[in-house]
Amino acid sequence: MDGLFHFLNAVAAIGFSADLFAVIWATLLGIVIGMIPGLTATLGVALVTTLTFTMAPGTAILVLVSVYIGAIYGGGRTAILLNIPGTPANAASALDGFPLAKQGRAGEAMAVATTGSFLGSLVGMVGLALVAPWLAEFALDFTSFEFFWLAVFGVVLCGQMTAMDDPLKGWIAGFFGLLVAMVGQESLHAYARFSYGIPDLEGGFGLLPVLVGAFGCAEVFVVMRQEATKLVVSEVGSVLGSALSSVRYFKTWLRSGVIGTFMGVVPGVGEDMGAWMSYAAAKRASKTPEEFGKGSADGLLAAETGNNAAVPGALIPVLTLAIPGSAPAAVLLAAMIIHGLRPGPLIMVTQADFFYSVVAMVFWASCAMLVLGLILTRPLLFVLKIRREWLMATIFVLCVVGSFAIAGRVFDVWVMIGFGLIGFLMRETGFPVAPMILGVVLGPILDNNLRRSLSISQGDPLAFVSRPISAVIAGLVLAIVLLSLPPVQRALRSGMSRLTTR
Amino acid sequence: MSRARPVFTDVIGGLVVTIGGIAGLVESWRMPRFEVRKADPFTVPGLTPGLLCLVLTVLGIALLIRAMAGRGGAVALPILTWQPGSAARMIFTLVTVVIYGFVLFGNVPFVIATTIFVFAFTVGAELLNPERKLSLPALSAGALVLAICSSLVVRAVFVEIFLVKLPG
Numbered sequence: 077m078d079g080l081f082h083f084l085n086a087v088a089a090i091g092f093s094a095d096l097f098a099v100i101w102a103t104l105l106g107i108v109i110g111m112i113p114g115l116t117a118t119l120g121v122a123l124v125t126t127l128t129f130t131m132a133p134g135t136a137i138l139v140l141v142s143v144y145i146g147a148i149y150g151g152g153r154t155a156i157l158l159n160i161p162g163t164p165a166n167a168a169s170a171l172d173g174f175p176l177a178k179q180g181r182a183g184e185a186m187a188v189a190t191t192g193s194f195l196g197s198l199v200g201m202v203g204l205a206l207v208a209p210w211l212a213e214f215a216l217d218f219t220s221f222e223f224f225w226l227a228v229f230g231v232v233l234c235g236q237m238t239a240m241d242d243p244l245k246g247w248i249a250g251f252f253g254l255l256v257a258m259v260g261q262e263s264l265h266a267y268a269r270f271s272y273g274i275p276d277l278e279g280g281f282g283l284l285p286v287l288v289g290a291f292g293c294a295e296v297f298v299v300m301r302q303e304a305t306k307l308v309v310s311e312v313g314s315v316l317g318s319a320l321s322s323v324r325y326f327k328t329w330l331r332s333g334v335i336g337t338f339m340g341v342v343p344g345v346g347e348d349m350g351a352w353m354s355y356a357a358a359k360r361a362s363k364t365p366e367e368f369g370k371g372s373a374d375g376l377l378a379a380e381t382g383n384n385a386a387v388p389g390a391l392i393p394v395l396t397l398a399i400p401g402s403a404p405a406a407v408l409l410a411a412m413i414i415h416g417l418r419p420g421p422l423i424m425v426t427q428a429d430f431f432y433s434v435v436a437m438v439f440w441a442s443c444a445m446l447v448l449g450l451i452l453t454r455p456l457l458f459v460l461k462i463r464r465e466w467l468m469a470t471i472f473v474l475c476v477v478g479s480f481a482i483a484g485r486v487f488d489v490w491v492m493i494g495f496g497l498i499g500f501l502m503r504e505t506g507f508p509v510a511p512m513i514l515g516v517v518l519g520p521i522l523d524n525n526l527r528r529s530l531s532i533s534q535g536d537p538l539a540f541v542s543r544p545i546s547a548v549i550a551g552l553v554l555a556i557v558l559l560s561l562p563p564v565q566r567a568l569r570s571g572m573s574r575l576t577t578r
Numbered sequence: 579m580s581r582a583r584p585v586f587t588d589v590i591g592g593l594v595v596t597i598g599g600i601a602g603l604v605e606s607w608r609m610p611r612f613e614v615r616k617a618d619p620f621t622v623p624g625l626t627p628g629l630l631c632l633v634l635t636v637l638g639i640a641l642l643i644r645a646m647a648g649r650g651g652a653v654a655l656p657i658l659t660w661q662p663g664s665a666a667r668m669i670f671t672l673v674t675v676v677i678y679g680f681v682l683f684g685n686v687p688f689v690i691a692t693t694i695f696v697f698a699f700t701v702g703a704e705l706l707n708p709e710r711k712l713s714l715p716a717l718s719a720g721a722l723v724l725a726i727c728s729s730l731v732v733r734a735v736f737v738e739i740f741l742v743k744l745p746g
Contacts, residue, residue, distance in 0.1 A: 265623055297672070468671075468699070472695075486683065
């Protein structure tokens with residue numbers, strides 16, 4: 077009841093203040109960013125973070141949450157109308173969204189996507205409000221041993237999930253990110269690692285320039301490398317009228333909401349997997365699975381509910397463990413730290429009001445998304461007519477200025493461009509970027525807790541697995557690694573086939 | 579029996595990771611251990627980077643062995659699917675952003691540097707587009723308007739509203 081009171085208080089505080097205006101413009105900006113192919117939610121949140129330095133911390137996070145939710149939703153528009161996912165999280169939406177549009181049912185598809193995204197966000201919000209306080213309380217028992225394993229678990233799991241067909245590359249990316257975080261002064265002896273007397277390197281690589289580079293600048297390279305796609309927008313038709321009719325897919329949005337929220341919680345995985353897992357589950361549960369991929373409103377609803385539910389889901393580990401659930405959530409975590417907020421296990425003890433404010437932010441951003449999505453369908457279509465060649469130069473300027481603005485160092489601009497190139501090369505050669513970013517975020521956590529644990533245990537490796545929680549997390553890490561090894565997979569497959577043929 | 583062809587990009591990737599890992603390992607070993615300060619040996623600065631480099635070296639060797647054996651690469655890598663104009667567009671993008679980020683930004687007044695960059699980038703990118711519809715004068719005029727507007731708007735937003743001091 078106390079939680080509900082805090083939440084309603086936070087909802088009223090935003091609803092009766094000028095912050096409501098910030099929700100509207102930020103959600104609209106997020107939708108526009110999400111709609112433009114090539115601009116991802118991560119890029120949007122990273123770029124807008126650079127605009128929030130002078131805002132009050134609460135308003136800044138409100139703006140970023142709104143952009144995040146808007147962008148994940150906005151990408152669905154492009155998937156439906158152009159068969160091009162606006163963000164990677166909307167790839168599953170294109171499977172049924174575009175066939176629906178081709179059948180002349182684009183209005184219905186957008187209505188289904190809008191209500192699905194809204195309801196998904198709400199399910200995720202409920203998950204955030206219920207699970208996060210419990211997880212934070214649970215995490216209060218964590219010591220340096222658990223936090224060390226949690227950092228390893230995050231990188232290993234993210235590497236596995238973002239590169240399902242090649243986890244080796246995902247792990248290399250993750251451990252590379254951890255190593256990047258080692259550059260600069262460490263916390264115990266104030267020794268500047270890998271700095272070679274260069275003053276700029278002694279401060280280490282700023283999280284924001286690395287993020288903006290790996291996602292924003294790399295995105296400019298990727299978009300410019302590809303040939304321009306011809307944009308032919310389908311007719312839209314009625315949207316508002318179709319919105320209410322999607323209520324009949326009640327079971328799908330509830331199931332997809334729960335799946336999406338759960339996928340959001342898994343470190344570094346986020347919205348893409350939320351959409352795909354929800355889509356797969358909806359197909360399995362459907363009485364007409366043969367319609368999936370040919371214009372099933374049920375399938376579209378599942379994908380859009382799943383990806384938007386993953387947004388609040390990804391905020392759960394951000395707020396309670398300071399470990400991001402997705403790439404945009406990693407930027408959001410960085411923004412919280414920049415604004416002096418301290419997410420982590422103590423959040424419910426020291427900043428309970430802020431926690432419930434974030435839940436209220438998700439609520440208001442979801443409402444803004446619903447209203448803007450339904451009433452601005454046609455005006456927003458003009459966004460799709462902007463040629464990307466005319467956009468990329470300005471995007472790059474924003475990356476440069478944004479990286480510079482945080483500390484006023486030209487060095488950060490060079491770091492941004494350097495990581496832009498690294499991010500681009502990684503994408504081109506099949507290395508996922510998300511584990512690298514997660515590694516950069518988790519690097520200091522891993523470093524401090526590893527050395528603290530070793531110091532406490534005087535180098536006893538058994539101490540790392542003798543506590544129940546750390547033993548469970550260590551076991552999970554081992555299981556993930558073992559199950560990815562081809563000989564183990566082959567043995568499992570042959571064992572399974574022997575069992576089924578008996 | 580024909581030997582499987584090594585996945586070229588993975589060989590390069592494996593080599594880079596392995597060499598980088600070994601170099602990092604050596605550098606971590608060379609970091610001070612603060613014995614004179616009687617520091618706890620389990621808190622020395624080189625410990626975590628050393629362990630990370632060790633893991634990276636092992637992973638790099640695994641990638642290298644796998645690529646040399648012709649395994650992996652089940653999914654088509656984007657770098658192997660470049661279209662004819664991709665290299666030209668990529669070189670153009672790289673040159674313009676490096677000139678802007680490393681040379682113009684910080685050394686030339688922001689509005690002038692940004693106007694030059696946005697104009698050159700937009701015109702160049704359109705000229706490399708085989709389906710360009712605008713004539714060169716129309717393209718130049720449009721790009722100039724875009725360049726002036728975007729540099730002034732970005733400056734106004736960051737300097738006037740968000741009080742960021744831009745260089746130059």
